[in-house]
Amino acid sequence: MRYALSDIPFIKRLLRSRWPQWNLTATLLLFFVLAIIAGLVGTPAGNRNFGIVFVWIVWWALLILLLVPFAGRLWCGVCPIPAPGEWLQRRALVQPRPGGKLYTLGVKWPRALRNIWLQNAGFLGVALFSIIILTTPSATALVLLGFVIVAVGASLVFERRTFCRYLCPVGGFIGLYSQVAPIELRVKDAAVCASHTDKTCYTGSDDGYGCPWLLFPGGLTNNTTCGLCTECLKTCTRDNIAIFVRQPGADLLKTTGRKLDEAYKGLIMLACAFIYSAVLSGPWGALKETAAAVGTPGWFAYAGIFLALNLAILPGLFWLAVRSGRWISKPASTTMRALFADYAAVLIPLGLTAWVAFTLSFALINFSYAWPVLSDPLGWGWNLLGTAGLKWTPYIPGFVPALQIPVLLIGLTAAIGLALRTTRQHGQSPWAAAPVAAFCTAATVGLLGLYLA
Amino acid sequence: MRLARGNFDAMQRKPEIFALGVIMLVLVAFPASVFGYQAWRVASAGVKVVEVVARVPAAGGFSPARLTLRAGEPVRLRISSPDVVHGLTIPGLGVNVDEIYPGKVVEVDVTPDKPGRYAFACTRWCGVDHWRMRGVIEVMALTPRPPSLVGQGEIVPPPLAGAGAGGGIPSSGGEVPLYQQLGIELDAMRHAAQATPGARPSIAAGAALDAKLPPELADPAKRRALAPADAFRHLRADPANAALSDDDVWSLVAWAWLKDVKPAALARAEALYARDCAACHGPDGKGRGPAGVNLPGMSKMDPTMPTGPANFTNASAMLAANDVLLQGKLLRGGMGTGMPEFGSLYTDAEQWAMIVYLRTFLFGK
Numbered sequence: 001m002r003y004a005l006s007d008i009p010f011i012k013r014l015l016r017s018r019w020p021q022w023n024l025t026a027t028l029l030l031f032f033v034l035a036i037i038a039g040l041v042g043t044p045a046g047n048r049n050f051g052i053v054f055v056w057i058v059w060w061a062l063l064i065l066l067l068v069p070f071a072g073r074l075w076c077g078v079c080p081i082p083a084p085g086e087w088l089q090r091r092a093l094v095q096p097r098p099g100g101k102l103y104t105l106g107v108k109w110p111r112a113l114r115n116i117w118l119q120n121a122g123f124l125g126v127a128l129f130s131i132i133i134l135t136t137p138s139a140t141a142l143v144l145l146g147f148v149i150v151a152v153g154a155s156l157v158f159e160r161r162t163f164c165r166y167l168c169p170v171g172g173f174i175g176l177y178s179q180v181a182p183i184e185l186r187v188k189d190a191a192v193c194a195s196h197t198d199k200t201c202y203t204g205s206d207d208g209y210g211c212p213w214l215l216f217p218g219g220l221t222n223n224t225t226c227g228l229c230t231e232c233l234k235t236c237t238r239d240n241i242a243i244f245v246r247q248p249g250a251d252l253l254k255t256t257g258r259k260l261d262e263a264y265k266g267l268i269m270l271a272c273a274f275i276y277s278a279v280l281s282g283p284w285g286a287l288k289e290t291a292a293a294v295g296t297p298g299w300f301a302y303a304g305i306f307l308a309l310n311l312a313i314l315p316g317l318f319w320l321a322v323r324s325g326r327w328i329s330k331p332a333s334t335t336m337r338a339l340f341a342d343y344a345a346v347l348i349p350l351g352l353t354a355w356v357a358f359t360l361s362f363a364l365i366n367f368s369y370a371w372p373v374l375s376d377p378l379g380w381g382w383n384l385l386g387t388a389g390l391k392w393t394p395y396i397p398g399f400v401p402a403l404q405i406p407v408l409l410i411g412l413t414a415a416i417g418l419a420l421r422t423t424r425q426h427g428q429s430p431w432a433a434a435p436v437a438a439f440c441t442a443a444t445v446g447l448l449g450l451y452l453a
Numbered sequence: 454m455r456l457a458r459g460n461f462d463a464m465q466r467k468p469e470i471f472a473l474g475v476i477m478l479v480l481v482a483f484p485a486s487v488f489g490y491q492a493w494r495v496a497s498a499g500v501k502v503v504e505v506v507a508r509v510p511a512a513g514g515f516s517p518a519r520l521t522l523r524a525g526e527p528v529r530l531r532i533s534s535p536d537v538v539h540g541l542t543i544p545g546l547g548v549n550v551d552e553i554y555p556g557k558v559v560e561v562d563v564t565p566d567k568p569g570r571y572a573f574a575c576t577r578w579c580g581v582d583h584w585r586m587r588g589v590i591e592v593m594a595l596t597p598r599p600p601s602l603v604g605q606g607e608i609v610p611p612p613l614a615g616a617g618a619g620g621g622i623p624s625s626g627g628e629v630p631l632y633q634q635l636g637i638e639l640d641a642m643r644h645a646a647q648a649t650p651g652a653r654p655s656i657a658a659g660a661a662l663d664a665k666l667p668p669e670l671a672d673p674a675k676r677r678a679l680a681p682a683d684a685f686r687h688l689r690a691d692p693a694n695a696a697l698s699d700d701d702v703w704s705l706v707a708w709a710w711l712k713d714v715k716p717a718a719l720a721r722a723e724a725l726y727a728r729d730c731a732a733c734h735g736p737d738g739k740g741r742g743p744a745g746v747n748l749p750g751m752s753k754m755d756p757t758m759p760t761g762p763a764n765f766t767n768a769s770a771m772l773a774a775n776d777v778l779l780q781g782k783l784l785r786g787g788m789g790t791g792m793p794e795f796g797s798l799y800t801d802a803e804q805w806a807m808i809v810y811l812r813t814f815l816f817g818k
Contacts, residue, residue, distance in 0.1 A: 043531075378491075
């Protein structure tokens with residue numbers, strides 16, 4: 001059951017015009033520029049710096065609590081990071097070049113890297129240094145600048161939005177979790193696409209560019225790789241593409257044919273949710289100090305444990321759980337590798353709710369830092385809006401656990417439900433889901449322990 | 454007419470030019486306005502704003518650790534800490550900030566009126582190397598250089614001055630510290646008094662015997678070169694003091710050392726001791742402060758000597774040391790012992806008051 005939201009005339013006009021989306025991106029670019037300036041020359045006190053407060057508290061909270069769960073990749077559709085590169089690639093800011101012409105070397109991304117392994121590695125790299133990045137304005141600014149530079153370079157060398165599709169560390173997990181969202185961009189009737197020989201949604205036309213995300217919308221079956229840039233809505237001559245409201249998590253119902261890189265993304269995200277919760281929100285000051293002491297022997301030990309947890313220990317435990325389920329009830333005809341990837345779908349609701357719970361733990365507590373920073377973004381003693389003197393006030397701190405518990409339990413319930421569904425789709429007995437369900441329960445109990453202890 | 458692939462028509466160019474204007478505003482005008490507003494704000498406030506970041510020494514200490522200001526120019530120091538609680542003292546400029554909390558910005562307005570070099574330091578025990586957290590402000594003359602001197606090198610400010618008066622390293626004898634004038638080798642000195650008091654001397658009893666003080670003990674300048682144990686021996690050998698007990702003579706010695714210090718100066722020294730010394734030497738002066746546990750102390754110079762900070766209640770060592778020696782250690786610090794130098798932070802008067810305060814651990818107040 002789904003409803004074509006973009007068929008509402010007002011929304012259709014909004015989506016077919018290039019200006020609303022462009023205005024939003026340009027506005028976000030202004031905030032982005034301010035975050036970089038504040039990071040580079042503003043106060044090093046993170047809670048007084050726009051770069052830290054608006055990127056890691058305001059933006060992150062909006063992304064994890066609202067945008068990803070309810071609007072999927074909507075952020076990717078307006079993200080300012082690839083915008084400069086894309087504008088250079090198009091040699092145009094708003095209007096489409098006739099025929100959707102692009103000015104790039106147009107090198108094709110290597111076939112071996114057409115997956116999200118590099119995004120996994122990029123996310124791990126950022127996460128490993130996150131204690132520094134999240135608290136040091138200059139580090140945040142350099143990371144943001146680095147993203148822009150890589151995105152511009154990729155736009156000039158490779159075709160379309162190669163950066164977003166294969167390189168952006170943030171886009172990897174947004175794509176994974178966007179499968180939960182109650183919206184999707186899909187074709188209305190696949191038969192129309194089949195008969196449309198021009199495929200302007202992919203090749204581009206005078207009305208817009210070929211899919212920047214290198215997708216053929218007619219073949220879309222989930223939200224993972226569609227960046228909601230809405231170019232195809234503008235270029236489809238048959239009005240056959242729409243944004244639909246749908247059942248939340250519809251992409252997760254098909255638990256076969258999943259990919260190993262996405263399985264690892266789910267595991268990395270879950271491991272990082274644990275590590276962040278322990279290091280940033282936990283009561284262990286020495287752990288936080290060690291994680292921040294980059295280059296020291298203690299930090300190398302931390303880095304080793306961090307990488308081992310992400311790449312070996314948690315995947316190993318999950319593999320054991322899947323293997324145990326396979327021992328309980330052998331699937332019809334599936335390799336262990338494929339079964340591992342398919343069962344990893346359970347990590348999507350589990351991981352997203354873990355991140356929501358973690359974000360709740362600090363976002364409500366620290367959100368009030370945003371008001372003084374709005375008036376004094378660089379910590380230079382300004383008071384533009386008269387809010388510079390507002391004191392830090394945690395919002396409903398006593399209520400946070402009451403939000404975290406149901407969120408985590410919803411994630412656990414969905415994960416167990418998906419595990420059971422996976423057994424059915426692989427012809428296994430429902431008992432085969434027990435080890436994976438135990439894994440998910442242990443993860444949830446562990447997170448609850450961290451948040452409530 | 455269909456356009457060639459990639460070319461805009463006139464209708465498309467207008468919105469593109471508008472969009473380009475918007476992006477120029479975002480990428481050029483907006484950053485320029487940020488810096489322009491700050492420049493206007495600073496100019497209209499009539500004060501130079503300097504951002505100072507205080508980090509634990511392992512992370513770099515003060516940044517910047519070296520500031521150049523101009524005499525007579527009002528300056529607003531905006532001090533922030535991204536890690537732990539720090540403090541700030543600039544003795545020569547009369548600046549004392551007790552607490553710089555992480556995430557807070559402390560503003561201090563100061564107008565250095567005389568050229569010179571002014572040390573500044575953290576005053577909170579922020580980490581194991583807290584004492585390394587120092588910096589220097591160079592205050593240059595505001596008046597322009599005469600044409601005849603242009604191109605002949607920079608004006609070098611005078612050496613560090615705790616008093617901020619632009620003078621030399623604080624000393625009683627001018628530019629050269631007294632311990633150097635007297636040829637006292639700070640590190641080679643191994644002193645042990647042959648006579649020590651059996652009980653704590655009585656200042657009151659010593660005051661009652663004030664008339665018996667010889668000129669070399671009554672005069673602070675002369676007394677500084679004399680160790681208390683030598684003073685005791687000198688007094689004891691004087692036949693005029695034959696009727697006095699050893700305790701009376703020690704009381705007279707204690708009186709000689711404490712009689713000239715004003716209560717306010719002693720209170721200031723006590724506060725400085727608590728701030729700068731107690732963490733290593735202990736609040737009771739016994740050398741057992743928590744921050745001094747692992748310091749090498751004088752064993753660095755001589756392995757047979759005890760490790761750790763000096764024990765100011767050790768009568769044998771303290772009574773054999775004259776004030777000039779103690780001032781030297783205070784001025785220069787103990788090379789390799791873990792003892793920082795305080796010559797750049799204390800005024801001349803504060804140094805001598807501190808030495809008197811150290812004597813009170815044995816003599817009482």
